Amino acid sequence: MKEEKRKGKAVVVGGSIAGLSCAHALIAAGWEVVVLEKTSSPPTGCATGAGLGIDPLAQKLLQSWLKQPKILDLTTLPLTIDQNQVTDGGKKINRMLTRDEDFNFKAVYWSDLHSLLYKALPPEIVRWGHAFLSFSISDGKTFARVKSKILQTGDVIEVVGDLLIAADGCLSSIRQSFLPDLKLRYSGYCAWRGVLNFSDNENSETILGLKKAFPDLGKCLYFDLGSKTHTVFYELLNKRINWIWYVNQPEPQLKGNSVTMKVSDVMIENMHEAADRVWLPELVNVIRETKEPFLNVIYDSEPLDQIVWDNVVLIGDAAHPTTPHGLRSTNMSILDAAVLGKCLEKWGVENLNSALQEYQSTRLPVISQQVLFSRRLGRIKQGLVVPDRGPFDPIIASQEECEELQQKNMPFLSDVPSILSNVVK
């Protein structure tokens, strides 16, 4: 039976985590895939990449694509504890608020995960240095024509597929062609972040001090809360500490199409001085010694009403720009890709419409609630107003209020969509 069926062809725009996951999921479903990515070559330990957390289901999906089950374990560190603490910056003391020892995530460096996914793909799937320009849908809505520019030569080429997949991130230009009025919503805060590589000085005062103050590093996701601010940090494989510090401020004016800001030496110096006032000295030392910290402006968007138009579909951050507080973004993207692949496999290219409708009805309710939960969690941790409660103050918060801070409250966290039940048993 299978042989008689026509092979579908998908054009994926964006070769980051969502786009590459999608390539794996669609190849597994018997589809032909082309990925167009505007960056000129595969990223290597690049400056903007940092750490991320992947949950048990996403781990299983990744393992099914990577084909070498052990390889993920070799690239990640466990994150088995989710802990919230309050820091009194004046007295320089820390107190635990909540501790969840059944957390079961893994910590990975963004470019390590990207390179695992990329290297496990057949050659020539990803076309680097191809910037998407525009698309059109054929009259019978059977084909999508995609124009892209080869950046090295300036040539414009056309690729035709049954399906166009927008994996072009939170600022997606494909989404914009359907929703020209959609604006991202500024969260009210930005995030300073960086990765300290301590492989050369494992026994420095900074690292020994840090491990003493935070003894579960290596398996714990630490959240420290101050007054109207919070920070999160954890260890990555190969002697690295990933840290993120959220700071409330008016929306900065961004240049160009990016949510990462260029920072000056003066801004870094001011950030260091502010850290002295808020965090424990053991953590401040890590922040101070991190080379090239950078600043992300944090956005999300109101959940969309649809993520499928004819034979165009959104996945990853294009489908659900989200704040990072639920550690969802990557897990959501991996799951989008897996569900899309299984829907296409189930319905076949002849029933593309039904496949895309099933993808949308499976994913949309879940991602919408997760985006809103993450928004709420971020606002609580930053001491900002949320509709149904007063501002959270970690110094005086009751135990019940603190329970709200935990990652395990994320809606649908242990829900496995039925279409994936074969993968996870």
Ligand SMILES: Cc1cc2nc3c(=O)[nH]c(=O)nc-3n(C[C@H](O)[C@H](O)[C@H](O)COP(=O)(O)OP(=O)(O)OC[C@H]3O[C@@H](n4cnc5c(N)ncnc54)[C@H](O)[C@@H]3O)c2cc1C
């Ligand atoms: C360099 C980089 C580093 C990151 N580091 C981290 C991290 O450390 N921690 C973390 O939690 N998340 C990180 N992220 C974000 C993380 O990958 C996403 O939040 C999430 O995994 C979903 O990704 P995505 O693939 O949907 O979107 P994105 O990761 O935003 O990827 C979108 C991709 O589309 C490409 N693209 C956009 N427009 C065009 C166009 N016109 N033509 C061709 N290609 C286009 C972009 O170059 C990019 O590769 C990073 C993203 C990038 C790009």
Ligand SMILES: *[C@@H]1O[C@H](CO)[C@@H](O)[C@H](O)[C@H]1NC(C)=O
């Ligand atoms: C960390 O630093 C060491 C020494 O400077 C370097 O050899 C190593 O490649 C770095 N690690 C990463 C993962 O960047």
Ligand SMILES: CC(=O)N[C@H]1CO[C@H](CO)[C@@H](O)[C@@H]1O
């Ligand atoms: C177990 C886990 O945390 N994985 C979850 C990732 O997010 C999706 C929802 O989008 C859940 O269904 C998974 O169970």
